[in-house]
Amino acid sequence: xTGWYLFKHAVSMLVRNWQMVIRIFLLPTVLVGVILGVLxxxxxxxxLLSPGAASEVTPGGxxxxxxxxxxxxxxxxxxxxxxxxxxxxxxxxxxxxxxxxLQLDRILAYAFQGILIALLVLLAMIPVLIVIAVLASVLGxxxxxxxxxxxxxxxxxxxxxxxxxxxxxPNVALGKTRLSITDAWKATSDAFGPVFGLVLITVVxxxxxxQSLLLLTGPVVxxxxxxxxxVFGLIQVSILTTLYGHYVEKRPI
Numbered sequence: 527x528t529g530w531y532l533f534k535h536a537v538s539m540l541v542r543n544w545q546m547v548i549r550i551f552l553l554p555t556v557l558v559g560v561i562l563g564v565l566x567x568x569x570x571x572x573x574l575l576s577p578g579a580a581s582e583v584t585p586g587g588x589x590x591x592x593x594x595x596x597x598x599x600x601x602x603x604x605x606x607x608x609x610x611x612x613x614x615x616x617x618x619x620x621x622x623x624x625x626x627x628l629q630l631d632r633i634l635a636y637a638f639q640g641i642l643i644a645l646l647v648l649l650a651m652i653p654v655l656i657v658i659a660v661l662a663s664v665l666g667x668x669x670x671x672x673x674x675x676x677x678x679x680x681x682x683x684x685x686x687x688x689x690x691x692x693x694x695x696p697n698v699a700l701g702k703t704r705l706s707i708t709d710a711w712k713a714t715s716d717a718f719g720p721v722f723g724l725v726l727i728t729v730v731x732x733x734x735x736x737q738s739l740l741l742l743t744g745p746v747v748x749x750x751x752x753x754x755x756x757v758f759g760l761i762q763v764s765i766l767t768t769l770y771g772h773y774v775e776k777r778p779i
Contacts, residue, residue, distance in 0.1 A: 528720055528723055529720045529721065529722065529724040529726065530723060531779065532723070532769070532772070532779065533723075533724055533727050535768050535779050536765040536767070536768045537761060537764065539615065539764050546621065547611075547760065548624075549623070549624050549626070550607045550611055550621055550626045551607045551611070552624060553625060554606050554607045555607070557603055558600050558603050561596060561599060561600055562600065565593070565596045568592065569589060569592070601637060602633060602634075605636045606626060607626045608699070609626075609629055609632045609633050610627055611763055612695075612696040612699035612700065612763075612766075612767055613627070613629070613632075615767045616696060616771060616775070617700060629701075631701075632698065632699050632700075632701055639694055639695055639698045643691045643692055646687065646707070647684050647687055647688050650687040651684050654683055654684065658673075661676070677733060678729050678730060678733045682722075686721065686722060689724060689725060689766075689769065690710065690711055691711065692710075692766050692769075693705070693714065693769045693770045694706070694710045695766055695770075696767055697770065697774065705774065713773045713774050724765060728762065731758060731761075732758065738754070
């Protein structure tokens with residue numbers, strides 16, 4: 527089993543089930559887009575993308591509160607179809623319409639588990655931050671120019687930790703007997719090569735997307751960012767489902 531094989535399986539699941547992908551993800555994704563668009567308009571971000579816009583836009587009052595509330599709402603709406611996708615693939619829970627089943631308790635549990643994993647990934651970033659600090663002190667002003675080149679390599683450790691721990695997320699979505707962080711780590715203990723291979727692929731993909739955004743200007747940036755974010759996000763969700771099914775439920779690939 528290789529990382530590339532797991533990656534291909536995750537992508538093929540999306541392709542084979544493209545109709546269900548649309549049914550589950552379309553409306554929540556559009557809703558998130560509308561919310562972000564309204565926020566961008568209220569904060570003046572859209573004005574910055576307009577031709578001849580001023581270099582600075584002064585946002586209205588209550589910006590921090592609006593952004594925080596929007597972030598929470600967007601996070602929960604985003605997790606709504608993700609939970610439904612895990613349940614569809616792993617338990618064959620059908621979705622006949624264009625609104626995924628609203629499993630509010632699973633969505634909230636998924637959000638809290640995601641926050642826990644994010645905190646643990648932050649701990650894993652401590653060695654990376656030390657490396658960054660050392661390089662910054664050695665390279666001085668040149669560090670800013672070197673950082674984009676080093677970025678993919680610096681992301682490998684946090685991404686590897688995230689993938690190994692995040693197989694707890696599908697378990698939360700299913701509402702089965704709790705799979706602890708320790709259990710998730712043990713389940714992937716013999717899968718260093720495949721998981722690291724997946725990390726390499728996804729980190730390179732993310733880096734390529736970021737670099738492509740630097741080549742664009744104006745509203746095209748927003749369109750390309752939205753498109754690539756949705757596709758990359760779907761692949762990430764499918765990867766988590768694949769890892770859980772293979773390493774926890776021992777399903778063949």
